[in-house]
Amino acid sequence: MDLGTIWFILWGVLWAVYFILDGFDLGIGTIMPFFAKSNEEKRIMYNAMGPFWDGNEVWLITAGGVTFAAFPKTYAVMFSALYTPLMLLLFALILRGVSFEFRSKVDSPGWRKIWDTCNFLGSFLPALLLGVAFANIFKGIPIDQDGILHGNLLTLLNPYGLAGGLLFVALFAHHGALWLAFKSEGDIHDRAVALAGKLWPVVAGLVVLFLVMSLFMTQLFANYLVNPLLFIILLVAVAGLVLTMTYRKAGRVLASWGASAVLIGSAALFGVVGIFPALLPSSLNPAYSLTIQNSSSSPMTLAIMLGVALVFVPIVIAYQIWTMRTFSHPVTKADLDYEEAY
Amino acid sequence: MDTLMLSRLQFAFATFIHFIFVPLTLGLSIIVAMMETKYVRTGDETYKRMAKFWGKLFLINFALGVVTGITLEFQFGTNWSRYSTFVGDIFGSLLAIEATAAFFLESTFLGVWIFGWNRLSPKLHCTSIWLVACAANFSALWIILANGFMQHPVGYVIRNGRAELSSFLEVITNPYGWNAFLHTVTGSWALAGFFVIGVSAWHLLRKQHVDFFTKSFRIAAGFALVSTLLVAAVGHRQGNIVAEVQPAKLAAMESHWETQKNAPMYLFAVPDPDNEKNSIEIGGIPSLLSLMAFNDPAAEVKGLKDFPAEDRPPVTLTFSAFRIMVGLGTAMLILAVLAFIARHHPEEASHKLLKIFLWTIPLPYIALQAGWAVAEVGRQPWIVYGIMRTRDAVSPIAAHQVGISLAAFFVVYILLASLDIYLLAKYARSEPH
Numbered sequence: 001m002d003l004g005t006i007w008f009i010l011w012g013v014l015w016a017v018y019f020i021l022d023g024f025d026l027g028i029g030t031i032m033p034f035f036a037k038s039n040e041e042k043r044i045m046y047n048a049m050g051p052f053w054d055g056n057e058v059w060l061i062t063a064g065g066v067t068f069a070a071f072p073k074t075y076a077v078m079f080s081a082l083y084t085p086l087m088l089l090l091f092a093l094i095l096r097g098v099s100f101e102f103r104s105k106v107d108s109p110g111w112r113k114i115w116d117t118c119n120f121l122g123s124f125l126p127a128l129l130l131g132v133a134f135a136n137i138f139k140g141i142p143i144d145q146d147g148i149l150h151g152n153l154l155t156l157l158n159p160y161g162l163a164g165g166l167l168f169v170a171l172f173a174h175h176g177a178l179w180l181a182f183k184s185e186g187d188i189h190d191r192a193v194a195l196a197g198k199l200w201p202v203v204a205g206l207v208v209l210f211l212v213m214s215l216f217m218t219q220l221f222a223n224y225l226v227n228p229l230l231f232i233i234l235l236v237a238v239a240g241l242v243l244t245m246t247y248r249k250a251g252r253v254l255a256s257w258g259a260s261a262v263l264i265g266s267a268a269l270f271g272v273v274g275i276f277p278a279l280l281p282s283s284l285n286p287a288y289s290l291t292i293q294n295s296s297s298s299p300m301t302l303a304i305m306l307g308v309a310l311v312f313v314p315i316v317i318a319y320q321i322w323t324m325r326t327f328s329h330p331v332t333k334a335d336l337d338y339e340e341a342y
Numbered sequence: 343m344d345t346l347m348l349s350r351l352q353f354a355f356a357t358f359i360h361f362i363f364v365p366l367t368l369g370l371s372i373i374v375a376m377m378e379t380k381y382v383r384t385g386d387e388t389y390k391r392m393a394k395f396w397g398k399l400f401l402i403n404f405a406l407g408v409v410t411g412i413t414l415e416f417q418f419g420t421n422w423s424r425y426s427t428f429v430g431d432i433f434g435s436l437l438a439i440e441a442t443a444a445f446f447l448e449s450t451f452l453g454v455w456i457f458g459w460n461r462l463s464p465k466l467h468c469t470s471i472w473l474v475a476c477a478a479n480f481s482a483l484w485i486i487l488a489n490g491f492m493q494h495p496v497g498y499v500i501r502n503g504r505a506e507l508s509s510f511l512e513v514i515t516n517p518y519g520w521n522a523f524l525h526t527v528t529g530s531w532a533l534a535g536f537f538v539i540g541v542s543a544w545h546l547l548r549k550q551h552v553d554f555f556t557k558s559f560r561i562a563a564g565f566a567l568v569s570t571l572l573v574a575a576v577g578h579r580q581g582n583i584v585a586e587v588q589p590a591k592l593a594a595m596e597s598h599w600e601t602q603k604n605a606p607m608y609l610f611a612v613p614d615p616d617n618e619k620n621s622i623e624i625g626g627i628p629s630l631l632s633l634m635a636f637n638d639p640a641a642e643v644k645g646l647k648d649f650p651a652e653d654r655p656p657v658t659l660t661f662s663a664f665r666i667m668v669g670l671g672t673a674m675l676i677l678a679v680l681a682f683i684a685r686h687h688p689e690e691a692s693h694k695l696l697k698i699f700l701w702t703i704p705l706p707y708i709a710l711q712a713g714w715a716v717a718e719v720g721r722q723p724w725i726v727y728g729i730m731r732t733r734d735a736v737s738p739i740a741a742h743q744v745g746i747s748l749a750a751f752f753v754v755y756i757l758l759a760s761l762d763i764y765l766l767a768k769y770a771r772s773e774p775h
Binding site for chain 2: 050051052053054055057058060061062064065066067068069070072073075076077078079080083084086087090091093094095097098100101102105106146147148297298300301304305308309312313316319320323326327338339340341
């Protein structure tokens, strides 16, 4: 396998890991206004993601950085063509980020309400925008040979883009409910499991809808027909979807969350594999697409960066898993009395 | 205004706000780690309370630093896509290394540190803040090496219409980048030292929690003095490097128009770029500029007139920012010595001195921002010195898009920065638990 292809796969995997990890934070933020009955319950939700959210968000920085390093032209066109949605995403993430730190710093319901709203918007909007953006990338976006977008934000809000957005919101909300169930006990735990149960049919329905739309509205299946072995990715996704339900019903919430993670990861990879070897397909003319061939860095940079990734990414994964294990206990009322709690 | 000007304003504004919060992160993380180490070594609970009190300020400050940093990484793509395409082979990898090797470590272990006081052994907990401190400063290294490539491009060849990597070793040993890194982090450590000194002085003025803030003052005073001495030494070396690799920037820093040997330095001058001279020059010290720039009083210093007008940076801004930085740096050196002398019994220092320490807090902030203004404004009209002009680097996007995002940046950042500074002030004045 050549370096370009290796980096293409790593690129897809990094985005998938970002969706899996930040997905549960964004999901918890999205369900919070509809779920939490009191300030105490909100605080349990904030603290359920407390030690993790910042480390999770770095996967976005890394995915962005790796796009820049390995496929500079894709990075340049992807973010300038998608200028407005990306700016919206960044501002939403800014509001979410500060809401964690600010919320508990002034003891007033009005103050908390402001940051709760920011946390909700900063969770829901990124989930939606990421879904819309990636669905559009999977379908191809109207970029010309100079990487200029022919269209605007509304162009991206086409039926397929919107289906992608809704799918991401549902996947993340379901994923977040399961994480909350894992990190809580008693009434909140039970209600979080029940919410995941209610969200599951929505997720399943949207997965099917998205696949059917992909079949009729995109070229994603072309690679799969050429190499049917790739259908394993879809099988894994379906297995994740089914297992997350069976584990949940068996009362194994962490396993259920893991299956949901598999579902999210394989859903992202399904699209990435479908657009190979393009990273940013053009819907105007396939010749304008940004591909491994015409957008990657020099072999020297790709080789050095591969070395860096092979050394550091496993280390990062190791200490992030250690962190998750260290803080795997359920958040209780006693934890809320902890001085540094959110 | 066109897309270029709006994009420049947006990047300058976003970086400026980001860099209000970054230096305190770089320095205070180390001070908090020193405090916690002292707690682990001595078992004295005061040091644990100190780590928690200053740690809380660290976290409030960190929140804005981290969220404003994320947008910067993406702005190279959104607003400077031609630049990103041209240098991504080199510049992009440095940013990616920063994220994987440093930023992950910093963010993950900060979470561990915040939530781990009762869940980790004291030693492991202390290790996590040291990891945060090292990773934060290590992160600065990669960012400034990336900036170093823009200032003094090395280790590249122009191939396939872009700058491609030819020697990774040269890129990561770029002398400009390393020295600018040292200058920035030591300046940031000094800033954090003065921050702790100033906040402690505020409490000591009110004779409250004397033991707690005397101990904080003492740690910070030593830290500030060492850092301020280092920043001056490294700063002198920075001047030498600029003289060598960016002669137009050096000439603008000094508003030096005529190429000459034994070039003088003026204590006071007013640049007049339109007429290619200084309208006022007072207190010229012969040969001082040659000496400072090249460590040789007889050295020839190239004047601005010997650069084509389109290759000159904005003189007045570069010149003034440099003067502000050097002036404040000198003041900081004196104040650091005073704080060091007072460190054993700061509570007995005169009211006047304690008040001066309190009002010292903003000075390093201004000095650091001015220093970066020299580095970035002085680099103009180049985005990559000598090989790509800023005007050729901007994205092919509509001006109204950038106008709207700039307005949003302005409103959101000013609002959040004000709230953050309000919270910092509120918690700095609070009683340590």
